[in-house]
Amino acid sequence: MKAIRIHETGGPEVLLYEDVATPTPGAGQVLVKVTVVGVNYADVMLSRGMAHGMRPVQYPITPGFEVVGTVAALGAGVTALAEGTRVAAVLEDGGYAEYAVVDVASVVKIPEGVDDAQATALLVQGITAYGLLHDAVHIQASESVLVQAAAGGVGTLAIQLAKLAGAGTIVGTAGSAEKRELAQSLGASVTIDYGQDGWVKQVFDATGGRGVDTVLESIGGKIGGQALQCLAPLGRLVSFGGASGQPMPSFDLMQMNIKGLTVSGYGGPWLRPGRAQAAREAIAGYLIAHQLKVVVGQTFPLAEAANAHRALMGRGTMGKVLLSI
Numbered sequence: 001m002k003a004i005r006i007h008e009t010g011g012p013e014v015l016l017y018e019d020v021a022t023p024t025p026g027a028g029q030v031l032v033k034v035t036v037v038g039v040n041y042a043d044v045m046l047s048r049g050m051a052h053g054m055r056p057v058q059y060p061i062t063p064g065f066e067v068v069g070t071v072a073a074l075g076a077g078v079t080a081l082a083e084g085t086r087v088a089a090v091l092e093d094g095g096y097a098e099y100a101v102v103d104v105a106s107v108v109k110i111p112e113g114v115d116d117a118q119a120t121a122l123l124v125q126g127i128t129a130y131g132l133l134h135d136a137v138h139i140q141a142s143e144s145v146l147v148q149a150a151a152g153g154v155g156t157l158a159i160q161l162a163k164l165a166g167a168g169t170i171v172g173t174a175g176s177a178e179k180r181e182l183a184q185s186l187g188a189s190v191t192i193d194y195g196q197d198g199w200v201k202q203v204f205d206a207t208g209g210r211g212v213d214t215v216l217e218s219i220g221g222k223i224g225g226q227a228l229q230c231l232a233p234l235g236r237l238v239s240f241g242g243a244s245g246q247p248m249p250s251f252d253l254m255q256m257n258i259k260g261l262t263v264s265g266y267g268g269p270w271l272r273p274g275r276a277q278a279a280r281e282a283i284a285g286y287l288i289a290h291q292l293k294v295v296v297g298q299t300f301p302l303a304e305a306a307n308a309h310r311a312l313m314g315r316g317t318m319g320k321v322l323l324s325i
Contacts, residue, residue: 064095295319
């Protein structure tokens with residue numbers, strides 16, 4: 001079979017399209033014939049030697065931890081699935097390939113009427129967006145939300161899920177007019193360019209001078225520090241990424257105490273038993289009811305995975321980036 005292999009650290013140029021042996025599922029596993037692969041920034045970090053979950057990278061390795069496809073073979077003891085079943089699955093790595101072996105516990109059946117691209121919402125970015133709102137900040141009806149990088153894979157879903165949860169003012173930030181237009185089309189009440197001077201004031205203007213109840217922060221660095229300033233009294237900021245590559249500035253704890261602010265990190269709903277499945281069930285319901293849209297910005301053939309990484313690193317993509325097989 002064909003797969004993308006990384007043999008050393010580097011940029012997109014280290015992603016090589018190679019022939020490798022088709023894997024065989026072991027006990028409790030299934031072999032998935034892959035049709036669509038989700039491309040994530042964590043895949044870019046893998047090529048730089050930084051694996052998700054803080055485990056060391058052992059090369060050669062095939063990146064990719066979000067796959068959609070059909071069950072091609074069953075490992076010993078697997079009875080809940082049949083060959084030919086359409087599934088979406090999360091794996092540690094190995095997704096950038098024509099076939100991938102996945103633990104059956106990580107597999108979810110794709111509901112009828114949901115296509116392969118939409119099914120990616122059942123995976124990492126979708127359940128991250130859902131978990132941020134419902135597990136990390138416990139969003140309440142009418143509360144205001146600031147979604148950073150609102151045109152990205154998580155951001156486009158978070159805006160829609162916040163609206164479905166009954167949020168009040170939804171502020172989406174993005175660095176281009178096209179991205180801001182997309183965020184507004186998905187339900188953002190106000191869109192702001194976080195690269196402009198005075199963008200924090202614009203957030204307060206959009207919320208009647210109060211600030212937002214919640215910030216979903218994925219940029220870090222100076223912009224992340226400014227996002228903290230956007231919080232209303234008793235507001236909470238949850239960080240789930242750092243696209244800038246820079247750490248958040250140190251906090252003024254006295255000011256946080258005065259305003260009663262909360263800052264936390266979020267690694268995903270799989271950190272709490274049962275929460276990932278609860279998120280998938282909720283998202284599946286929204287997909288079936290056509291209440292949630294997966295925005296696919298760009299789709300690349302598997303052989304052009306390096307170009308997918310270049311696009312992601314250039315921060316010019318919108319919505320979900322996919323590999324098609």
